[in-house]
Amino acid sequence: MEGVSAEACSLAGHLQLGNLIAVWDDNHITIDGDTNQAFTEDVLKRYESYGWHVVTVEDGDNDLEGIAAAIKACQEVKDKPSLIKLKTTIGYGSLQEGTHGVHGSPLKAADIKQLKAKFGFNPEESFAVAQEVYDLCHKVSAEGAAKESEWNKLFAKYGEEYKAEHDDLARRQTGDLPEGWEKNLPVYTPADDAVASRKLSEIVLNKIYQAIPELIGGSADLTGSNLTRWKGAIDFQPPSTGLGDYTGRYIRFGVREHGMGAILNGMAAYGTVLPYGGTFLNFVSYAAGAIRLSALSQIRAIWVATHDSIGLGEDGPTHQPIETLAHFRALPNCMVWRPADGNENSAAYYVALTSKHTPSIIALSRQNLPQLEGSIIDKAAKGGYVLHEEENADITLASTGSEVCICIDAVKELAAKHNIKARVVSLPCWEVFDAQPKEYRLSVFPDGIPSLSVEVMSTMGWERYTHEQFGLNRFGASGPYKDVYKKFEFTPEGIAKRAIATIDFWKDVPNVRSPINRAFQQLI
């Protein structure tokens, strides 16, 4: 019933994934009772409409040969995924068989007894395993060991004939990247052009795709906006379509964010590919369920999340994230990156690609961002660092992504017009910053200096780092991005105004304590 399966299965049909066989345990029961209360569609017809091959096993409770035959038939269909409808009885043999009573509760003692008797077990014995079961398990185990040993020999022989391919596959299985790949990450200086960070992301993909052959990805129908496709990429498509082939490393996911997230998880779990997917940051939320599983299952999947704020402009509030960063920053084991320029973007990719057990969401701008003085890949890779230092500073401005450069302009405004010295902290990834030693974090947010965060979305959570917050705890507005930023005062003047209010408010407090100081540390 869940839409995510509709998205994934429609795409699987389009891609003609002949190696995929799904078994549907059709017991006609959900938690609420009989499926006919809410689910009376013709499922096989639906899968046929997706381009799947479908088979039915009438007696899924007993017909083991029928099941084996169905699997065999499906394996022979090479150009379509297959669905086996296995008609079964939930709680088969129990006194409650065929009812939702057996879904979530343990069987009663009397029921277990009659069930054991029915299937030829001793009803008086508990946790008893017959010798013939042990024997069968040992036999199967030995067979498996023999097959594994056989495969290992074959793979070793393969290594003799095809050393490069063998070593590549062996390396991929460890999750390590090819040696030296990181030399491809671009490094910028302030003399370089202002570029949208989505474009910076595209540049990285173009520079690393050859060095990292396991990199495979695509977009949920926003390729030209997400800039997720490197030059000359081949689409992963059935050759018969004439649109690509199965060597292709670019996937057209369609408008299916949740399905894409689940597919990224599946590919990463398989273990020899490193998947990424693109959409607008605001629509990453559609895949919340899949990303939660990435984090819980410690899966390396990367989201290229462009159009990351009200800076996307005219599309307006339906497309402008407010709560999204807070949502995923609150998710354990999930890195949310929001790079401010080219070096920070390289840092985001470096950490995302080398974190084997953590998913990443890289939030990227639609609008151009200048290359900043003081941004350094190694520093950004710590999740947060001092981008602009001042001796005897009056205030710390902390920010991420497209607002960092406005903070830099606010520093000039504060110095020129108000004789105020402001330092600037860039905090592209909280999850990574929180893992740094406290001493380092305190050097970034030192005691004695009041601080103000600047980020054009929900202020939720910034209180961990700064004394005051400037954000957007309401929905955005539609208009050219500069007008929208101006409307909400995300300008050097608007930031300066709030910096002055912050200094004024905290001036009575002697040696202001940094929020980094806490009675006990519990963030990660």
Added chain:
Amino acid sequence: MEGVSAEACSLAGHLQLGNLIAVWDDNHITIDGDTNQAFTEDVLKRYESYGWHVVTVEDGDNDLEGIAAAIKACQEVKDKPSLIKLKTTIGYGSLQEGTHGVHGSPLKAADIKQLKAKFGFNPEESFAVAQEVYDLCHKVSAEGAAKESEWNKLFAKYGEEYKAEHDDLARRQTGDLPEGWEKNLPVYTPADDAVASRKLSEIVLNKIYQAIPELIGGSADLTGSNLTRWKGAIDFQPPSTGLGDYTGRYIRFGVREHGMGAILNGMAAYGTVLPYGGTFLNFVSYAAGAIRLSALSQIRAIWVATHDSIGLGEDGPTHQPIETLAHFRALPNCMVWRPADGNENSAAYYVALTSKHTPSIIALSRQNLPQLEGSIIDKAAKGGYVLHEEENADITLASTGSEVCICIDAVKELAAKHNIKARVVSLPCWEVFDAQPKEYRLSVFPDGIPSLSVEVMSTMGWERYTHEQFGLNRFGASGPYKDVYKKFEFTPEGIAKRAIATIDFWKDVPNVRSPINRAFQQLI
């Protein structure tokens, strides 16, 4: 392609919604280009599998009569929803017709010119409207006014014959609830039994469903767990199924959270019903897209979100929300309630039901919660209040839901073993609390007293209210709920330990400033 439409349309087919006609603008183009890159399923066959009636209009660009005939044919099908496949050309008439080039960019001047010439307009005129268009609009407008006037007369006449029904419908259209409905909300005293808050929610539904005839809702296949069905409710089902009828006010949504969210929005937008939907709190995230639209569109939809923490026990981390409250607390115009007992639950329902322009998520426990001394509906309806006061308190403990009663036990522990005086604040809804006058909020979180938040999930955002946070910034664990709470030290002792650490850490700071004090207020 989006799964949410698959969920909603499958249910619409099951429910045989003959009044529903969907028009599919099938122009074969998505943002990435031709739909054949990702979407080659047989859509009409899929809709037939859902039980829909389907029609095709071959020339949707020109065949206006064909479109009218198709709509008429669909109106005649009373027991099935209908899908009209309208084969069209995107950017019809433009030089770029039939390509994705016309999706997101304005047409070039030369293209507009030839397009106007092609359709018989003067290519040199801009923003020109012909007199015949004005005439037609005026004619249609007059016809509409006449029809409205006719309907108003009919409705007035209906009021003469069926006064109660007429007044009920008129009232529903305003969004106001029937006078006196709130007298049905239960009030509790500490002598009353400990009850799970999901059960408290069920009690409220049972008490109010007769007083509020527009209340309609259901569950995404968790009826027995969410306790969303009042006694004697009739299921909303096609009469032919024998499972209910169309007077039914209980909806079996199936395992379709996102579809349920979208359906709640649609029903609320229609304006004469007040919809609610149930699922586990953790799975509310599946409907993030729909809830975002509830908030943005100012829609009153209520989520009954049970099993709201690691307190659900054995289902484990896949079912235990960590980031969910932070996610929806960061969403503008969305109330997240987490009542601690019966009175707070009545307050949550009171505010949720009377907030005409705001969705609510009511987070409810699986485990029993005692009725608390000091909990009062009116106070809880402010979003936060002092549940337990102490003179010259050493610390404020702030909490929500199932942890509030543990804080009360921690107060006793702190007094008995450590001679520490702790006050307790219950904060069932941040969104509502943040809207209270600053003076009130400061009385709840006063200057001079260090504070500690206690909530068994992400601590994100609690820094707004308290100096220190005790939460769970990691995934939970599977086990009986008492064991899981103990493992993570959500016990009176565990809270007391952190309260002592908090007091100790803040003792050097004279007259500790409450986090409510801010240089500028920007939370709502």
